Amino acid sequence: MANPNGKTVLVTGSTDGVGRVVAKRLGEQGWRVLVHGRDRGRGERVVAEIKDAGGAADFLAADPLFPCRGTAAGRFGAAGHEAARSSHQQCRHRQRRVARDAADQRRRLRTALRRELSFRLSAHASAIAAGQDQYARAHRQRLVARATSDRLCRRDVDARLQRLARLVPEQACPDHVYDRSRP
Amino acid sequence: MFTIDLARDLDGSGVTVNALHPATYMNTTMVRQSGVTPMSSVEQGADAILNLATSAALDGRSGLFFNGQREARADAQAYDAGARQRLKTLSLELSGLSSKTSASVESSRR
Numbered sequence: 230m231a232n233p234n235g236k237t238v239l240v241t242g243s244t245d246g247v248g249r250v251v252a253k254r255l256g257e258q259g260w261r262v263l264v265h266g267r268d269r270g271r272g273e274r275v276v277a278e279i280k281d282a283g284g285a286a287d288f289l290a291a292d293p294l295f296p297c298r299g300t301a302a303g304r305f306g307a308a309g310h311e312a313a314r315s316s317h318q319q320c321r322h323r324q325r326r327v328a329r330d331a332a333d334q335r336r337r338l339r340t341a342l343r344r345e346l347s348f349r350l351s352a353h354a355s356a357i358a359a360g361q362d363q364y365a366r367a368h369r370q371r372l373v374a375r376a377t378s379d380r381l382c383r384r385d386v387d388a389r390l391q392r393l394a395r396l397v398p399e400q401a402c403p404d405h406v407y408d409r410s411r412p
Numbered sequence: 413m414f415t416i417d418l419a420r421d422l423d424g425s426g427v428t429v430n431a432l433h434p435a436t437y438m439n440t441t442m443v444r445q446s447g448v449t450p451m452s453s454v455e456q457g458a459d460a461i462l463n464l465a466t467s468a469a470l471d472g473r474s475g476l477f478f479n480g481q482r483e484a485r486a487d488a489q490a491y492d493a494g495a496r497q498r499l500k501t502l503s504l505e506l507s508g509l510s511s512k513t514s515a516s517v518e519s520s521r522r
Contacts, residue, residue: 238465246440250458251465258466 239263239289244271256284265289343385346376350389413490413499419475428474434460435480456480 244266256279356365434457439450
């Protein structure tokens with residue numbers, strides 16, 4: 230079958246549905262078709278369907294988050310290469326920015342959590358020292374509850390509670406406030 | 413709404429852009445999964461798309477709205493230039509693509 234004008238047609242989202250039908254029709258009409266989508270398996274099936282019907286087709290993978298990672302450069306020559314390169318750079322900038330923001334956010338959250346844990350730990354310790362059982366118990370409960378939201382902080386708090394257990398004199402720390410068998 | 417502005421931006425470039433409502437509730441996964449009974453086939457929708465993409469009668473025609481095979485009038489808001497501008501600004505900002513937003517973010521990093 231003769232290609233109508235020697236051109237390639239890209240059908241975005243053509244691994245299924247209406248795009249797949251459009252890709253197959255264009256294949257029947259003699260265009261070289263680029264089948265495009267996220268699912269390589271389904272895309273290759275459409276490519277095979279077009280080839281079985283006597284057409285020419287290839288699969289072009291779509292990246293759901295960063296479309297620049299496709300292979301447009303190789304398929305569309307110099308212009309495609311330039312477009313892919315500039316789009317790729319923009320995506321890299323965005324990826325880096327998103328990663329930096331996420332790391333900043335994690336650092337801020339962890340700092341705030343450590344501050345709060347440190348406050349509760351000293352409140353817990355001074356309540357034990359002052360013999361205020363209820364306060365000591367309440368501070369310890371909240372301390373442990375907050376610490377479990379962060380694995381590193383939990384380890385840190387466990388270690389500090391163990392140290393505290395060694396430092397606090399037996400009589401100042403009733404068993405119902407501080408379970409010595411479990412740090 | 414983007415089609416009208418994009419057509420103006422691309423005027424003279426040899427690229428034409430048009431908006432299309434291919435068919436109502438075609439028999440696709442998206443329609444079936446939303447619990448709607450399909451009212452038309454993907455073949456109907458494909459005909460409308462191919463008409464727009466390959467019909468010689470539409471050579472050089474750009475910035476239009478089609479309902480199936482027929483040229484039609486889009487929603488009235490699409491012809492409101494102010495509404496189009498607001499949508500564009502908002503979309504660029506929300507997707508992080510506006511030059512203003514990315515420039516201010518980059519400079520605040522330095």
